[in-house]
Amino acid sequence: MIVLGPVVKWFIFVEVSGSKPDNNTLLSTSNMKLTVTLTIFLALVIGGCNCKIVQFIFGDSLSDVGNNNFLSKSLARANLPWYGIDFGSGLPNGRFCNGRTVADIIGDEMGLPRPPAYLDQSLTEDVILSNGVNFASGGGGILNETGSLFVSNSPINFL
Structure with missing residues (x-):
């Protein structure tokens, strides 16, 4: 089973520390959705290998x-x-x-x-x-x- 806890905590940190997103920034809603999707995908891929995270x-x-x-x-x-x-x-x-x-x-x-x-x-x-x-x-x-x-x-x- 793959634990996504660290990924979720990282996104909470990014969301709290970021400024209010608008359509012209990297933190826009569409970019944030893409980033979340890619990060969850990477977490699933990395979870399948024996990788050390530091x-x-x-x-x-x-x-x-x-x-x-x-x-x-x-x-x-x-x-x-x-x-x-x-x-x-x-x-x-x-x-x-x-x-x-x-x-x-x-x-x-x-x-x-x-x-x-x-x-x-x-x-x-x-x-x-x-x-x-x-x-x-x-x-x-x-x-x-x-x-x-x-x-x-x-x-x-x-x-």
Whole structure:
């Protein structure tokens, strides 16, 4: 039997977070119906194979799980006592919050493993393939000017 719970939860998240759709946007009713149909079809196809679903997260401090703590020149670090007091051991863990990030919450609801920080020295290819990886960096963005006060302007070498 194929469980569509994660698919339904994902669509609830998209619907709640999206703006009011009109006929000229990607969230129009016809496009949303097509997206729902294709996603359910993909869930049925993927449900028939032995696939591992993991998260690859890109973002800023809202989803950073400790990448900035591994950047030597970064001023934006989440290594102070109040970061992580409600998470795990209660010690700072690199998250810019006191507990789970939004990606952690969504992943937990979908039963996915929590991806580690990409810059973690103990990270291996096996861990990436089995848990995914988090590339998010506090103060990061797509523009060169973004985060210039907190992080170096050179991009992280991902591969």
